[in-house]
Amino acid sequence: MKAGALLMAAAGLLAARAAAADTPICPDRPGKGTGTCTVPAGKWQVETGLVDWARDRSGGIDSDFITIGSSLIKYGVSERADIELGITPLETLRVHGVGVHDSHSSFGDILVRAKYRLTDEDAPVAVALDPFVKLPTADRLLGNRKVEAGLTVPASAALGKSPLTLALTTEADWRADLDGHGHHAAMSETAGLGLAASSRLTLSAELWGQWDWNPGGTITQYSADGSVAFLIGNDVQIDGGANFGLNRATPDVELYAGISKLF
Secondary structure: OHHHHHHHHHHHHHHHHHHHHHOOOOOOOOOOOOOOOOOOEOOEEEEEEEEEEEEEEEOOEEEEEEEEEEEEEEEEOOOOEEEEEEEOOEEEEEEEEOOEEEEEEEOOOEEEEEEEEOOOOOOOEEEEEEEEEEEOOOOOOOOOOOOEEEEEEEEEEEOOOOOEEEEEEEEEEEEEOOOOOOEEEEEEEEEEEEEEOOOOEEEEEEEEEEEEEEOOEEEEEEEEEEEEEEEEOOOEEEEEEEEEEOOOOOOOEEEEEEEEEEO
16 A cells, blocks of 8 residues: 555656646746746746837937847746846947937846745636846946835736736836935836737737836836737747837837747
């Protein structure tokens, strides 16, 4: 009986590992929302924005902001939690217009995050907590040289037996004042609808809003966004997307493409 019990336990463990191996990668990208899933314990995951380009035109001046290789490196510390490090090797701001031509590049700021899933994997509504700290490693022309922090709370739910998933991401931030003499509150909300077009192809649409209560004046931004993600095997995902600003304070258009890999 003991030998039989041991064999059954071993078989169960192998089956669980096989099921885990069959679980597709679940990155936060694409889109502005954050997923509720975490990296499996003992696994590494890298989510990289190969290129991200945003353009804004105001007063006859065009501004292009480009990031190359912006990555989120994750490690699963338990079945419900992972730790994450966000780095941007290169970001460039180009400003051009009548009589104005300027360009500057720098290493970006660093993000330190830790995500914890509050609900079971098979829960009808999934919820997670994702606190983060921003470390000021970009230079003064592209960063504010201030430590900032925030808390992201993502939630998602499948809509019945349909291929649709509703996702909400609420974020509260503690940001540096524009004059550099203090901090203030800010928040953002992302509402997204994902369509599983096939077992490997997902299409998503989002509405995003951000409210930054800087003492010098509140800054409000809105955008309508769309993205596509495709699984290559179970451990690689490629993606792309476009964001469109809905008011003057938001960049007119943003295009991006990236890849994620589970190790």
